[in-house]
Amino acid sequence: MGPGPITVDPRVLRAMSAQLVGQYDPAMTAYMNETQALYREVFRTRNEATVLVDGTSRAGIEAALVSLVHPGDRVLVPVFGRFGHLLREIAERCGAEVHVREVPWGEVFTLEAVEQAVREVRPHLVAMVQGDTSTTMNQPLEGVGEVCHRHGALLYVDCTASLGGNAFEMDAWEVDAATAGLQKCLGGPSGSAPLSLSPRAVAVVDGRRSVEAGLRSDDEDVAPAPVRIRSNYFDLGMVLDYWGEKRLNHHTEATTMLYGARECARLLLEEGIGNSIARHRLHGEAVLAGVRALGLEVFGDVAHKMHNVVAVEVPAGVDGEAVRAELLHDYGIEIGTSFGPLAGRVWRIGSMGYNARKDAVLVTLAALEQVLRRHGARVEAGAGCAAAQEVYA
Amino acid sequence: MGPGPITVDPRVLRAMSAQLVGQYDPAMTAYMNETQALYREVFRTRNEATVLVDGTSRAGIEAALVSLVHPGDRVLVPVFGRFGHLLREIAERCGAEVHVREVPWGEVFTLEAVEQAVREVRPHLVAMVQGDTSTTMNQPLEGVGEVCHRHGALLYVDCTASLGGNAFEMDAWEVDAATAGLQKCLGGPSGSAPLSLSPRAVAVVDGRRSVEAGLRSDDEDVAPAPVRIRSNYFDLGMVLDYWGEKRLNHHTEATTMLYGARECARLLLEEGIGNSIARHRLHGEAVLAGVRALGLEVFGDVAHKMHNVVAVEVPAGVDGEAVRAELLHDYGIEIGTSFGPLAGRVWRIGSMGYNARKDAVLVTLAALEQVLRRHGARVEAGAGCAAAQEVYA
Known part of the structure; x- marks a missing residue:
């Protein structure tokens, strides 16, 4: 992801x-x-x-x-x-x-x-x-x-x-x-x-x-x-x-x-380009709503964001690389950081191609909630997945 | 091939x-x-x-x-x-x-x-x-x-x-x-x-x-x-x-x-590099013996040939491209021609990698014999495969 x-x-x-x-x-x-x-x-x-x-x-x-x-x-x-x-x-x-x-x-x-x-x-x-x-x-x-x-x-x-x-x-x-x-x-x-x-x-x-x-x-x-x-x-x-x-x-x-x-x-x-774009928009909105509901700040001008990836600021006091490592090793989910001035400052979460799927998005938000909590971030239980589900509804 | x-x-x-x-x-x-x-x-x-x-x-x-x-x-x-x-x-x-x-x-x-x-x-x-x-x-x-x-x-x-x-x-x-x-x-x-x-x-x-x-x-x-x-x-x-x-x-x-x-x-x-080279040498020799027994002239300094490919001169009076096309379309076997001064003048027959196998070599020689005969070349029936079999023996 x-x-x-x-x-x-x-x-x-x-x-x-x-x-x-x-x-x-x-x-x-x-x-x-x-x-x-x-x-x-x-x-x-x-x-x-x-x-x-x-x-x-x-x-x-x-x-x-x-x-x-x-x-x-x-x-x-x-x-x-x-x-x-x-x-x-x-x-x-x-x-x-x-x-x-x-x-x-x-x-x-x-x-x-x-x-x-x-x-x-x-x-x-x-x-x-x-x-x-x-x-x-x-x-x-x-x-x-x-x-x-x-x-x-x-x-x-x-x-x-x-x-x-x-x-x-x-x-x-x-x-x-x-x-x-x-x-x-x-x-x-x-x-x-x-x-x-x-x-x-x-x-x-x-x-x-x-x-x-x-x-x-x-x-x-x-x-x-x-x-x-x-x-x-x-x-x-x-x-x-x-x-x-x-x-x-x-x-x-x-x-x-x-x-x-x-x-x-x-x-x-076969899917249709229009349908594929709509699918990426939908799952991108679900991720966006989910990370915001988990209390994370989104980086950059959201009105001009690609549908398929969101960058969120690593919260103060949280070790961003440790969160990424735990997501990967314990949950099998990879998210990215960025380059240059943003290296280590943001996480990048994608929902694209085969990964622009409801189950992939919800599992990622569920896992992120667990890991954030273990790393000292204040997260409202269930808020991320609930917000995403609202988008899907 | x-x-x-x-x-x-x-x-x-x-x-x-x-x-x-x-x-x-x-x-x-x-x-x-x-x-x-x-x-x-x-x-x-x-x-x-x-x-x-x-x-x-x-x-x-x-x-x-x-x-x-x-x-x-x-x-x-x-x-x-x-x-x-x-x-x-x-x-x-x-x-x-x-x-x-x-x-x-x-x-x-x-x-x-x-x-x-x-x-x-x-x-x-x-x-x-x-x-x-x-x-x-x-x-x-x-x-x-x-x-x-x-x-x-x-x-x-x-x-x-x-x-x-x-x-x-x-x-x-x-x-x-x-x-x-x-x-x-x-x-x-x-x-x-x-x-x-x-x-x-x-x-x-x-x-x-x-x-x-x-x-x-x-x-x-x-x-x-x-x-x-x-x-x-x-x-x-x-x-x-x-x-x-x-x-x-x-x-x-x-x-x-x-x-x-x-x-x-x-x-x-896993095969061993020495064994792989020996395998390429063996099948290369079988192809070489086979094409010669079919009456074809080999191009170039054979003592310095790679093990895995041989170039043979297209016989006078034979349409080299028509032979290649018939091999491909009727027998499902591809052989090459070459470039520049050799374009259309030679056929290149490979026996390399997964194709350096006895069955691949013998099928190719058998098919080549059939196609050469149809295109007016004088070929001794069975000579190509027999010569290759002698190498294998």
Whole structure:
């Protein structure tokens, strides 16, 4: 019941135990095509360029940034938590001239603040996190793409923590590049990063294409790209050629992770994205009501919280790490702390993916009550579960 | 029965269907420690810095090169196939000054040729493939590390295709960095790249360390590293901190792939590395004898072939792709072709990992005989299987 990775849906694990087929077997390429179509629906986009990057969600971020950003390009990163800092850090390593705007942890940006920063920086790319699990905040994105495009910038969004449990509208919000992971609301394990690029983003990648020497036929005279992408593994031009009709060999697709990613999307779409978001909202509200009834203070701007995770302040006089350890060792329930300035100061309790369930929420609140009491916090007996039950009623 | 990825050992698939535990759960960190210890045995090394990179084998290569090579460093790449070109390509993208030596596809380098090149180039790093599946060649490495160290160079080896089926002695051969994948002789799926660094290689990485802003406490005053590694995801300093006692958050470990990697190593060590190599040698010899008895010419220097794969020339007048398609569609058996100059010219038949089995070899030879006959090749009835049976006898 932490901020992710979370318990994996058993149906995803079963899909991942299927035997492999060869990477150019028609069954395999059909799975790849099907997975692309599924993630177009998940991202709410018509982007042809919708694929998986073989690595964790961080691999997806780096693939997007290193492929879209030339060294020296200006990149604007509005930072409202640890994962905004990560975008800055990755963009810096890509050689970008990075401009940062920050709001205090626990807040989000207004559209006006983003537009003001875009006017000042005039970036090639704006890189933002949607849901930053470090603070639990969910950045509103409506209008941001339109602002970026009005000023000639691309918009990249990391929606790893939010996708499937909170609205994400890639096309309606004019997002040019989005990346995610399976280990949050999608109910899968870490290790595969769904990614989608708008035609505008693909055009940037197309300008930086190259083909490996060991793959070229002798009669192909491929001029080197003007500024070759700094990474081979994350070169989205090559990744798109691998997933596309050319099937040009790049990496060897991580078949088991593909099976998992495919099943995550199938389950989400079978439930319906709207229903999944409603389910995450419901269980998130139950957790929120429950922890408040246990006398805990919630961190940050609750109106802009993701549905799937809540951060609560560790009460004065309580050893937060000891509480986490007792929950894990005695009750088998994991909750998280956070990073940087919030390390040890908050607990993060998730209710996402397969864990966005009534029994999971109630057991967690019941256990937390017991542990809090043993650690000297004043808690009203039964208050947490009762408040959650009221939400469910 | 291609050059990999191959059929996964069912025990590995079963291990991968286990439920996840949280990434800092003591059970998980114990699995991580255990996996490190297992891969030390697999690589035949005492290197503390032995971990998994979350991605395909290509991710492991890029992590090693981008972490060990500063922009402007001289890198020597002896190329004897497609994957040597890949090392060159990745090293170039790292900003290295890359010097290439080539032998024709189907041959390997002598130790003298490598030493001569090292003397001429005086590289910071020599990057070599051990087994290049594109040509099936297995580069002898004994003495190469000693030559590199005598001339002040590090030695990196990509042993993806060879590890577990051919001898690899990281410490005895003085290899400073080695990377692999699961999808060849280890009998697992693609998506996890075991990697090991010698203390000498770790010292280079240590000189380039940095900690993410979003992770630093306010009181930590970390000076920026002199030349920061160009990639965040592949920054082995951070990856080592994640696997090490600090457990500093970097990526979210791909738990299911870790389960798979752990089981691959457990199976290999349970069998014994020597026994596994002998098994690959036996079945490789059976395939070799079988295809020759079917009248096929073997490509390249057979004395230096990997045990686990053979390349055979497509006979004149036979449509190689049609044969591959018929084998797959009518018999359910996949074999490969190759890349670049060998695309369409050879078939590559693997017998590795879970597929290094007598029944798999005999069924493949029996089917190949049938398909060759239908496609107009002159084949002696029963000759392929009979020759293989003689090897087994």
